[in-house]
Amino acid sequence: MxxxxxxxRLAAALGASPDPGGGPGSLGERLSRxxxxxxxxxxxxxxxxxxxxxxxxxxxxxxxxxxxxxTLPLAAGQRRLLVKLENLQxxxxxxxxxxxxxxxxxxxxxxxxxxxxRFHFKKNLRRIVTELYVRDxxxxxxxxxxxxxxxxxxxxxxxxxxxxxxxxxGSEVQEQFSTGGTLWFRDLTAPDSTWILPISLGxxxxxxxxxxxxxxEVSRLQKLATNFFRVLSVVMVPIAATVPSSMALYWLSxxxxxxxxxxxxxxxxxxxxxxxxxxxxxxxxxxxxxxSALAARYGFKK
Numbered sequence: 001m002x003x004x005x006x007x008x009r010l011a012a013a014l015g016a017s018p019d020p021g022g023g024p025g026s027l028g029e030r031l032s033r034x035x036x037x038x039x040x041x042x043x044x045x046x047x048x049x050x051x052x053x054x055x056x057x058x059x060x061x062x063x064x065x066x067x068x069x070x071t072l073p074l075a076a077g078q079r080r081l082l083v084k085l086e087n088l089q090x091x092x093x094x095x096x097x098x099x100x101x102x103x104x105x106x107x108x109x110x111x112x113x114x115x116x117x118r119f120h121f122k123k124n125l126r127r128i129v130t131e132l133y134v135r136d137x138x139x140x141x142x143x144x145x146x147x148x149x150x151x152x153x154x155x156x157x158x159x160x161x162x163x164x165x166x167x168x169x170g171s172e173v174q175e176q177f178s179t180g181g182t183l184w185f186r187d188l189t190a191p192d193s194t195w196i197l198p199i200s201l202g203x204x205x206x207x208x209x210x211x212x213x214x215x216x217e218v219s220r221l222q223k224l225a226t227n228f229f230r231v232l233s234v235v236m237v238p239i240a241a242t243v244p245s246s247m248a249l250y251w252l253s254x255x256x257x258x259x260x261x262x263x264x265x266x267x268x269x270x271x272x273x274x275x276x277x278x279x280x281x282x283x284x285x286x287x288x289x290x291x292s293a294l295a296a297r298y299g300f301k302k
Contacts, residue, residue, distance in 0.1 A: 067257045088138070
């Protein structure tokens with residue numbers, strides 16, 4: 001029997017109705033009962049009660065607090081690691097050229113074929129590069145730590161807000177959420193019928209993608225990844241239009257804070273504060289360069 005891919009099932013679980021159709025054993029129900037989701041519910045309600053905030057402000061403030069306290073330090077650490085990797089490239093290039101010469105000489109002495117010489121070159125280059133990563137404590141896998149923390153946090157908080165919106169966290173909480181909105185989304189338990197929150201989410205996510213690639217030359221693989229995230233930003237719009245407004249508000253708030261952090265990490269003063277080393281590609285006017293790059297890319301300049 002055909003089963004939908006896991007990522008599709010997870011998206012469906014996030015936007016599921018109170019009775020997802022899969023019963024108590026469905027993916028959405030199992031995830032919503034997980035301890036981290038319950039902890040996220042308790043933390044959100046505790047923040048709201050302690051600060052005396054309405055539900056919508058607690059959601060937006062919680063997103064800002066979570067991203068600033070948890071993901072911003074990780075993002076700064078990721079930038080430090082990426083800078084170390086960038087600064088290693090000239091040394092790696094020099095060592096690779098020397099190794100290629102040594103393998104060529106050795107290959108002629110031992111009568112290696114081109115295929116054998118290439119095998120020894122790649123094998124020794126991998127060893128050298130690994131030793132450099134260890135020496136500078138900058139293995140590329142460490143750069144993925146932000147993703148491994150950010151995505152589970154996003155899922156847990158989203159499911160916690162879903163529980164609060166559909167009554168799984170208690171009918172009293174659901175009633176408070178139904179009147180705890182503002183402006184055009186006063187009922188946080190209902191989807192945003194105006195589509196303002198979903199479309200804003202898509203625009204902010206697209207802007208983050210464009211800012212990330214506005215200042216650098218990218219490889220073919222990076223272009224594919226960029227296009228993937230562009231498509232994902234667009235796909236998130238209809239998904240956000242089907243979930244409770246509390247979830248759409250959290251997604252938008254989280255993305256907006258992420259955009260602010262992305263810009264903050266371009267600031268030379270903030271980078272110095274975070275002990276992020278300079279690279280040859282760093283600019284003293286990053287924001288002006290971003291505007292110029294976007295204007296040139298999309299033809300805003302005459």
